[in-house]
Amino acid sequence: MFLSTPFSDVIDRVEGTLASPDNVYERHLSAMAEMYEDAEAVAAAGDPVIYKVYEKKIPELAGELQWCMSVTLPGKIGREYYMTKGHFHEVRDTAEIYLCVRGTGYMLMETEDGQSKALEMNPDVAVYVPARWAHRSVNTGGEPLISFCVYPGDAGHDYGTIETEGFRKRIVEIDGRPAIIDNRPSS
C-alpha cells in the first residue's frame, strides 16, 4: 500500500534530529569494530556512539521515497575518522541524494568492480550517489556531520563486501589533515 496522506516533519540542522522520527538508531563502535584499521585503538576507545539515524517509516516500494537524517559524530579511532558502516542498496539500480546541512567530511564511494570516489561534504553541498555505488559518510571535522538523505522506497541496504573486506579506501588523519589511503586494491 502506498502512502495516502501528505505529511510534513521538521529537520533540526544543528542537532540532526527530526521532530517526529518513526525510528531512531545509534550505531556504537562495537557494531563496526572490525571496520577500523587499528584494533588497539578500538579496544581502548570504549564503545562510543559513532553515528545516528533518524528515519521516517515509508513503505518499501519503488516510487515511494525513504528519507532520514544522518548524523556522524566527530572523532577518531586511532588516526581513522568516525564513519558510517556504509552500504550498497539491495536493489542495485537505485541512487541516493545527501544534502549536507552541517559539518565537514567526505562521502566515500566505490563500485563492486573497483572504482573509488570521495566527494567533499560541507553545508549546502548535495551529493548524488549513483546506482551501484556503495557509500559511507566520513566526518573529518570537529562538529557533527549531518545530512538530509533521500532514496527510492524499495532500495534496501546490503552491506555485502563492505562488512567483510571494508571499503577500498580509508580516510585517516596524517600530519593533522585528512588523507585518503588504500585499504585494498582499486581498479
Add this chain to the structure above:
Amino acid sequence: MFLSTPFSDVIDRVEGTLASPDNVYERHLSAMAEMYEDAEAVAAAGDPVIYKVYEKKIPELAGELQWCMSVTLPGKIGREYYMTKGHFHEVRDTAEIYLCVRGTGYMLMETEDGQSKALEMNPDVAVYVPARWAHRSVNTGGEPLISFCVYPGDAGHDYGTIETEGFRKRIVEIDGRPAIIDNRPSS
C-alpha cells in the same frame, strides 16, 4: 543508461540557485494566466516571473532521482498569491519530497478523486507529497519560497486537469492573512 559517476553541487539557500544547474527555467505569468481567478488583475500585472526552477539533468529512469531547487517569488495577482502551475506525476505511483530552505507558504495538494490538503512550509520543514497527489507551491510571505526537491527519475510531469480546471482550492489574502478558499468542489 544509469548515471555512472558520483557528483555534487551546491545549493544557495538565499537565492535558491544551484552552483551548476543543467537547466534553468523561469515561468512568467503569461504561461499560467488562466490559472488565476482575477482576469483584470492578470491583465494589469504585466508579465512578471512567478517562479524559477534550477534542475540537474538526470536520466528519466526509475531508481534514479531527479532533484531541483524551486523558487516561488513573493507577490500577488489581485488577492491570490504567486504559485507554481502544479502538476501530477506522469507515473502516478511516484512521491516527491520538498525540503523548504527559505520563505513561508503552503504546499497545496489534491487527488484526482477529490481530496485536498494544504501543509505549511517554512525553513527546515520537509513535506512528503505521496503518489497520486498533484502539488503546487504557494508563497504567502514577503520573500522567495525556496525548496530543495527530490522525486523518482521516471516520475515525469502531467498538468492534467490542473491546467484546464485548476486546483480545487485557492490560497488568497483576506483581511491581510492567507485564506484557503474553494475553487471547485472537493470530495
